[in-house]
Amino acid sequence: MTHLSSFGAKYSEFYDLLYSDKNYESECDYIERIFKLRSSRNIRKIVDIACGTGGHAIPLAKRGYSVLGADISEYMLAQARKKVVAEGLDNRLHVTKGDMRYPIPIGRFDACLCMFAAIGYLSRYEDVLAALRAMHRYLRPKGLLVFDFWNGIAVLTMGPSKRTKRVSKNDLTVERNANPRLEAQHNICKVKYTLTITRRGYPKQTFSETHTMRYFFPDEMRLLLKLAGFNLVSLHPFLRPKAIVHNRDWNITAIARKS
Numbered sequence: 001m002t003h004l005s006s007f008g009a010k011y012s013e014f015y016d017l018l019y020s021d022k023n024y025e026s027e028c029d030y031i032e033r034i035f036k037l038r039s040s041r042n043i044r045k046i047v048d049i050a051c052g053t054g055g056h057a058i059p060l061a062k063r064g065y066s067v068l069g070a071d072i073s074e075y076m077l078a079q080a081r082k083k084v085v086a087e088g089l090d091n092r093l094h095v096t097k098g099d100m101r102y103p104i105p106i107g108r109f110d111a112c113l114c115m116f117a118a119i120g121y122l123s124r125y126e127d128v129l130a131a132l133r134a135m136h137r138y139l140r141p142k143g144l145l146v147f148d149f150w151n152g153i154a155v156l157t158m159g160p161s162k163r164t165k166r167v168s169k170n171d172l173t174v175e176r177n178a179n180p181r182l183e184a185q186h187n188i189c190k191v192k193y194t195l196t197i198t199r200r201g202y203p204k205q206t207f208s209e210t211h212t213m214r215y216f217f218p219d220e221m222r223l224l225l226k227l228a229g230f231n232l233v234s235l236h237p238f239l240r241p242k243a244i245v246h247n248r249d250w251n252i253t254a255i256a257r258k259s
Contacts, residue, residue: 012075043110050118054080061093070098103134114147132228150215171200230256
């Protein structure tokens with residue numbers, strides 16, 4: 001079963017506030033470092049699959065890249081479009097609705113990104129392979145694919161835990177409780193997010209979304225990339241391109257080149 005119904009209107013409205021502590025600029029430094037270390041071609045055009053609200057796409061466009069962002073959630077894209085207009089990036093960044101499993105006829109790119117473990121929202125092998133093959137089609141010869149995923153070894157070694165996050169801005173406070181449930185027989189973790197919104201002068205709101213995330217094992221991902229027509233370049237801990245993956249590294253970055 002494929003789970004692509006997350007990031008509804010309410011969750012998307014508060015997404016950027018919830019991740020206001022995420023250092024997208026530093027992550028884009030890391031992405032550019034990967035380009036310099038691993039690309040055999042000059043990277044100018046990037047397609048960002050599952051771009052969300054544009055957390056990576058916007059900084060990269062500001063750095064001079066031509067970026068196309070695609071996401072299945074129209075609500076997340078609505079937030080992204082507001083930021084694109086506010087930043088005056090209409091000439092460098094375009095966002096469009098798209099399911100990562102099915103390529104959109106939008107041309108060819110030097111690099112393809114799929115960040116924040118977004119590929120984990122596909123729980124069936126058929127869908128993961130379809131998505132990787134779609135990414136393969138987006139790329140020019142020897143184009144670079146960069147994405148990250150949950151490391152199954154770490155998930156089973158450490159186990160997911162309940163977490164609470166609380167963020168405030170002006171008169172608004174958002175509290176998110178994450179309640180995970182591991183289904184190891186299917187290599188998935190179902191996380192129920194319950195958000196409580198407190199805003200001065202308004203009644204308190206509470207709503208929930210369940211996100212189903214698939215985790216992958218390194219050898220499994222090597223095989224999937226090969227089946228999709230890629231040559232694996234590197235598997236390493238997220239943000240550490242020269243390090244070796246260990247059992248407690250929750251996120252792994254995969255770098256692959258179109259063969």
